Amino acid sequence: MSKTKTLLSLAGSALVAAAVSFANAAPLIEKNISQEELFIGYNTLVKQCMRPDFKDITMVIVDRAGQVAFQARPDGASLHNLELSRRKAYTARTFRTTSLNWRNRTAGDSPTSGQRLLDSTVPLGGGAPIMVGNDAAGGVGVSGTPGGQPADDNCAKIVAAAIAKDMQ
Secondary structure (H helix, E strand, O other): OOHHHHHHHHHHHHHHHHHHHHHOOOOOOOOOOOHHHHHHHHHHHHHHOOEOOEOOOEEEEEEOOOOEEEEEOOOOOOOOHHHHHHHHHHHHHHHOOOHHHHHHHOOOOOOOHHHHHOOOOOOOOOEEEEEEOOEEEEEEEEEOOOOHHHHHHHHHHHHHHHHHHHHO
């Protein structure tokens, strides 16, 4: 047998072995946010965060890939709140922590301060990850609550916890 035929035979055997191992691989199963869970998040926002005298709170929920899955902007909300909410949700999902914790962790001369240069992140309170065990299944971003960033942060945590509880 020539060297070429031997090499081709070995390469073919390697391809067959790889195909067999891939055929036996287990599928990747990941939790993602359902439409029902998105509405649970919105209902939680309305019941837990809005007040009769103030309903102009904007919320965005991103999925595990950081893509917008749900957004709500009331009629009287400030124009910038929708974009801030999206960026807060993305930041929380990406770094698996609240955007307020991430802001503090990346402040000043921190070795992680360069993360602030990433697109779609924002160092403001109001983002919370939706954690199912150790898996970040999405993120919630809230903007416009009376009380500023601490209140936005609290509201985002409440919504994220309600969604995560339903996903268990």
